[in-house]
Each structure stands twice: as C-alpha cells, then as structure tokens.
Amino acid sequence: MGREKKITKAYKSSKNYYDDALTGEKWWAKVYMNGIWGANDWEIAKRLFNYIPKEFGGRLLDVPTGTGLFTAEKYKKMPNAKITALDYSETMLEKARVRFADCRNVECVQGDVGALPFDDGAFDVILSMNGFHAFPDKDVAFKETARVLKPGGLFIATFYLKKERKITDLFVKTVLEKKGFFTPPYWTKNELETILRGYYADVELRTEGGTVALRCVK
Ligand SMILES: C[S@@+](CC[C@H](N)C(=O)[O-])C[C@H]1O[C@@H](n2cnc3c(N)ncnc32)[C@H](O)[C@@H]1O
Numbered sequence: 001m002g003r004e005k006k007i008t009k010a011y012k013s014s015k016n017y018y019d020d021a022l023t024g025e026k027w028w029a030k031v032y033m034n035g036i037w038g039a040n041d042w043e044i045a046k047r048l049f050n051y052i053p054k055e056f057g058g059r060l061l062d063v064p065t066g067t068g069l070f071t072a073e074k075y076k077k078m079p080n081a082k083i084t085a086l087d088y089s090e091t092m093l094e095k096a097r098v099r100f101a102d103c104r105n106v107e108c109v110q111g112d113v114g115a116l117p118f119d120d121g122a123f124d125v126i127l128s129m130n131g132f133h134a135f136p137d138k139d140v141a142f143k144e145t146a147r148v149l150k151p152g153g154l155f156i157a158t159f160y161l162k163k164e165r166k167i168t169d170l171f172v173k174t175v176l177e178k179k180g181f182f183t184p185p186y187w188t189k190n191e192l193e194t195i196l197r198g199y200y201a202d203v204e205l206r207t208e209g210g211t212v213a214l215r216c217v218k
Contacts, residue, residue: 003136003183010180011092012091036171047071048156051215056081058124063113064131068096075103086111114140121150128157133182141196146176146199153218162214166212
C-alpha cells in the first residue's frame with residue numbers, strides 16, 4: 001500500500017476514538033497521554049496559541065487541522081483572523097467542519113502539505129499540531145510551509161521528537177508507525193534545530209515528554 005493511502009486509511013479508521021485519545025479525558029486516554037507521551041497536548045496548544053499576537057487580524061494556516069479538536073475554541077476568539085484549516089483526510093475534515101460551524105473566519109480545505117495551493121508568503125502564521133510525524137515527505141512539508149509564510153511570519157508547531165523518552169520511541173515504532181499514523185524519519189532535538197535553521201531566522205525549541213513545541217520566525 002502507498003504511504004498516502006496507508007495514512008488516509010489509518011486516520012479514517014481512527015475517527016471514532018481519535019478525539020478521545022488526544023483529549024486524555026477517558027482513563028485509557030490518560031494512560032496513553034501521561035504514560036506513553038509524558039505530555040499534555042492541551043497545555044502545549046495553549047503555549048502555542050500564546051505566541052499568536054493579541055487581536056490577530058492576519059492570515060493563519062492550520063496544517064494539518066485534523067478534527068479541529070484543539071483549535072475550534074481558540075478560533076472562535078479570533079474573529080478578525082482569516083484562518084485556513086487544511087487536511088489531507090476528508091474524514092478528519094468532516095469532523096472539523098462540524099466543530100468550526102460557528103467560526104465564520106475559518107475555511108476548511110482538503111489538500112496536501114506537500115503541494116500547498118497558496119502563493120508564496122500568503123500567511124502571517126502557520127500552526128502545525130501533531131502533523132510532522134505523520135507527513136509522508138517531511139522535506140517537502142518543511143519547504144512548502146516555509147514558502148507560504150511571509151518574511152517575518154511565525155511558524156509554531158508541535159510533534160514527536162525521537163530519543164526523548166524510550167517508551168514513546170518504542171510505542172511509535174511498534175504501534176503508530178505500523179498502523180500508518182506516524183511515518184519516519186523522525187529527528188532528535190539537535191537534528192530538528194539544524195533543519196529549522198535552514199528555513200528560519202529565529203528558532204526556539206522546547207521539549208515536553210516525547211514531543212517538541214517550537215516557535216520560529218522567518
Ligand atoms: C495526528 S493528526 C493531527 C491533527 C490535529 N492538528 C491535532 O493535533 O489533532 C495528523 C493529521 O495529519 C493529516 N495528514 C497526513 N498527511 C498529510 C498531508 N500530506 N497533508 C495534509 N495533512 C496530512 C492526517 O489526515 C491527520 O488528520
């Protein structure tokens with residue numbers, strides 16, 4: 001099976017438990033997030049949102065938007081922003097459209113991070129939550145997200161970082177990668193910093209459990 005097909009199938013099959021797993025509200029999701037990841041995605045999302053300027057009125061690209069789980073409430077409080085929520089999976093977008101129904105400032109777009117249908121420098125902010133460990137061609141994903149960001153624009157993201165936690169590495173390799181949720185290669189903190197410095201003038205990385213939260217300025 002091709003990589004794109006495997007990823008699409010994985011996220012389609014997860015539609016009924018994806019949100020529960022990431023919210024960490026059910027007991028098994030708590031075990032998953034605390035035990036396997038040692039991180040709280042809600043806290044990380046809050047930290048990333050704090051990087052967005054107050055009263056932000058520019059264009060923001062959310063890629064991949066998934067089901068809009070972490071972002072819908074925040075977007076309701078950003079009425080002046082023009083937000084594009086892009087994902088490859090129509091199944092994930094179906095859920096996102098329901099979540100964003102009250103957000104008149106959000107447009108959902110089906111598309112590929114590797115071939116973004118936007119002009120160079122079209123966005124002021126790019127938000128990427130839990131995407132880079134899933135994207136099949138990461139070099140192209142870095143190139144495309146940097147291309148559509150304005151000079152001086154903000155790239156804020158979180159995703160899996162290898163060699164931070166043994167249990168996370170093991171789970172990624174034996175479960176998430178096999179099922180098609182994650183696609184290698186992955187990076188250590190130093191490797192990632194080197195890649196980001198090739199695209200961005202300012203780079204700040206912060207690790208939490210098996211993940212990294214980052215803020216870069218182009
Ligand atoms: C783990 S989810 C993250 C979604 C959301 N940001 C969140 O944190 O809940 C990963 C998403 O990446 C999407 N995806 C995978 N490959 C993609 C690609 N090439 N272009 C755009 N989205 C892609 C999947 O469809 C899935 O919705």
